[in-house]
Amino acid sequence: MTHSTRRDFLKTAGCLTIGFSLFHPYGEAMAAAAQELPGSLRRYPDINAWLQVLEDGRVRVLTGKIELGQGLRTAVAQVAAEELELGMEQVSVTLAETGVTPNEGYTAGSMSIETSAMAIRHAAAAARQQLLALAAEKLQAPAARLEFAGGRVSMPGGRRSLTFAEILDGRELSGTIRLPLPLKAKQDYTLSGRSIPRQDTRQIVAGAPVYVHDLRFPGMLHARVVRPPAYQAKLLGYNEQAVRAKAPDLVRIVVNGSFLGVIAPGEYAAIQAQEALAENARWSDAPPLAGGDALPAYLATLPVRTEKVREKGQPISGGASLQATYFKPYIMHGATGPSCAVALYDKDQLHVWTHSQGVYPLQGALAEMLELPAERIHVKGVPGSGCYGHNGADDVAAEAALFAMALPGRHVRLQWSRQDEHGWEPYGSAMLMDTAAVLDAGGRITHWQYELRSDTHSTRPGGKAGNLLPARYLEKPFRELQGGYNAGAYRNAEPYYDIPNQHLTAHFFEGPLRVSALRSLGAYANIFAIESFMDELAEKAGKDPYDFRLMHLEDKRAIAVLQKLRDITPAKAPHPGSGIGIAFARYKNSAAYCATAAQVRVDDKGGRVEKMWAAIDAGEAINPGGIINQTEGGMVQAASWTLMEQVRFDAKHVTSNNWYTYPMLQFGQAPATEVAVIQRPEERALGAGEAVQGPAAAAIANAVYHACGIRVRELPILPGKLKQR
Missing domain, CATH: 3.30.365.10 (Aldehyde oxidase/xanthine dehydrogenase, molybdopterin binding domain)
Known part of the structure; x- marks a missing residue:
């Protein structure tokens, strides 16, 4: 493998497009035209920023995102192939590379489909328009009468046809993507919405050189x-x-x-x-690290910077109906x-x-x-x-x-x-969450109070050297950047329920360990706390856990995922010593909806998760199989976090430095999983990769309670915490 500049890359690919500047200074008119373009098109509204038509009629897609195992390469190929009426084998995907692909920042926040894939969909639709217009000139026929399929444009009945290469005839496929832009009708889709297997799976299973480790x-x-x-x-x-x-x-x-x-x-x-x-x-x-022996108590003593995140209605006065404190440790x-x-x-x-x-x-x-x-x-x-x-x-x-x-x-x-x-490595921050609520006589929540303590949830380099580990040790060291992405701490800290009075406060500390972004950021801990507390409130109100949540929801899509979960989940646990717990959240309160259930069995050896279910609504599902894969993997990962994982450290450094001192679920311990995808092709595609983490944790904790009567509020749920039964 050798390096190629973008110019060389295009030469060797036999590409018929011209290069473009990733730093083109678009004027005010361009900015105005791009205001409503989806995702990354707002910064790169040129067709050839996203697509290259090759001499053999295939199309190369350029995405600034990276494949993390979420199936991005397959999904973006699907949307491009759909708009250009190509087979999957006629589309290749080039992942993030400076000077070659658009600068789409980080692959993070479950945003790749919403930003990159939707940008590629529009670029492909614009390319289709341009190819049709050029073909109409060559074939001397109205563009509306031409047939477009398989990398060729044909006259009715196939009397004459041209390949993409013949249409372009050495000219470039370029230009600005502008709205309105006719996209392919969703009822005519043949690829989008299908569970097409990832193209790299066979190579991975066979041990082929796929990863950077193999170079x-x-x-x-x-x-x-x-x-x-x-x-x-x-x-x-x-x-x-x-x-x-x-x-x-x-x-x-x-x-x-x-x-x-x-x-x-x-x-x-x-x-x-x-x-x-x-x-x-x-x-x-070096100065000693503190807090390794009693981390929750230590974090509660650290100085904080406080931010009022949400103040709606009146605060609690005269005492709460229920209050509880939850804890999540550092995890890696x-x-x-x-x-x-x-x-x-x-x-x-x-x-x-x-x-x-x-x-x-x-x-x-x-x-x-x-x-x-x-x-x-x-x-x-x-x-x-x-x-x-x-x-x-x-x-x-x-x-x-x-x-x-x-x-x-x-x-x-x-x-x-x-x-x-x-x-x-930088870990996911430890967090403390204090919750309190008031119930009225009918069992509805009237007041909600939530306070969290957390370190930052992202110290990605972001173009600055200070957050690169080696930069801190150089002869001319770079100071670690302060602050980071603090808002990640209160991701999903606001419950997605109809509660008239809500008060949410975030307290930010600087903890003893290096931290940064870990899947779902603060949503994992916040949803664990909120949905565990919702279960406790349901019991206090004398309500069924499903009914209690439904009576506080107005969003029909949220209601639908809970009802779907109820349909696919057993009404009660199948044997003594087992229990079923549920949880719900909408990731970031703006992305995918996810309701999760867990069946847990508790015995004298501790607790184990036997099966997990999820119902998820990610809007238009480009590849439902990919959503299922991510959700299944997310449930298993969250189960491991919830039951086993915590970073331990002493006064010098982290002591969890192998799989014995930092155990996680092994293959034989992984629960069976079942996922139902609610397909909504009329809705915009939503990020789904991180939607299940928090609900999975709360569902497990709630199941543990229903199995043995022990409410565990401090993660992980180690066997010793279940010995009181």
Whole structure:
């Protein structure tokens, strides 16, 4: 695999479009025309920003998003093929790459379908219009009478036809996408709305080279980083002679301030050199980490910055009908494959292959850290092995870049170890949630009060070096950026129920561990607390858990997912010692609707989830099978978080540095799953990738209560918490 500029990329592809500037200064008229365009088209309203028509009639789709296992590559191919009347085999997809694809920021927030896929749908519709118009000229026939299918445009009856290449005849397919734009009628869809299998699944199952971890280049070297014993420890020195005596194949020791690492000809040789250097390096002491022994109590003592998020109606006065406190610990991404990147610095150009979720923001952060112009940094997105959120992908890419610049002309591959991944990735923040509510005589909620404590929920680089891990250890260190995306802490903190009086307050602290975005951000903890509390309120009001929620809902689509869940879920648990719990939320209160149920069995060994159900409404489902896959995976992941996962640490550093000290559900422990997708083709497509996390947690906790009568409000639900039965 070699790097290509956009110009070279288009040449070798045999593309009949021209290049475009990703930084084109559109004027006021252009901005006005783009105001109603969907998603990323508002910034890139040119057809050839999204599509390339190749000489053989196939179409290449360009998306600024990255494949995370959510099936994006297949979904965007579906919408393009649909509008252009092509078969799936006639569409290929190029993922995020600087200078080649549009800058769509991060692949995050379950927004890829809403932004990138809808942009591609409109670009394909505009391309169809242009191809029809050009064909009408050549065939001397009205465009409305022409037939469009399989990469050809034909006269009625097939008397004459032209391929896309013949239509274009060397001219470019370009121009501005403007509204109104005729899209294909949804009742005529043949691809969108179908569960087309992911095109990369067969390769993954067969162990084919799919991931960034699989990249190999001629003469490639391997690197490893030597970590300090604590976040703030500084390098005092090392004994190079002793290291070389133990690692004779060592190519180079790379040191820049407190950033320390090795380069060797092979991966095992790099590990040997890393171990030798770690034994012969000296570090300063660092301030101790606090809170490892009693985290909820410690977090409650931290100074906070307070934000009033929601103030509707009157606060609670005269006492609440019920109040409770809930807790979620630090949890990690725990990617199956540790973070990995490859970098090459050659002829004053830096090339980086990475599974970062934002190639353009990473490009900007690298430019600042390395003091290089952004145009001299090429970043290509390559899928990684498993992660929804900001794990170590950006950090390992930055470290690989440092190694490559220390040894120009050679590809350098850096893969983190399991200890690197577990011990140094940014975690999902621990959170405390205090809830209180008042019920009237009829069992309706009249007042709701909610206060949460949390660290930030995203410290992605965002074009700045300060949030890249190695940048903090350089000789000229970059200060960690403060604040981050605080609003992520109160994602879904406002209940999606009709409650006349609501007061929501967020308190932000700076906790002891490094944190950032993890799947669903604060929604997981907030929905766990809200929906657990709704179950407690239902019991206090003497109501059925379904009926209690339904009596507080006005949104018909929300009501429909709960009713659908009730239809597919057993009315009661099948055997003694088991229970069924439910939960509902609309992700971000603006994206997909999801209702979830869990069947849990509790015995003297603890609790285990036997089966989970979900009903989900994501509007127009481009690929229902993809939604089912994401929802099933989300339920299993949330079950693991809820039952087992928590990051532990002592006064020096994180101690959960392997799968024994940070256990998660194994294959044999995963529950059976069943998902019902409510297809609404008349509605806009909604993000679905993170919708199930919070409801799944609450459904499990509620099921535990119904199984054994123990209400667990502090996650995870470890076996010891169920021994009171």
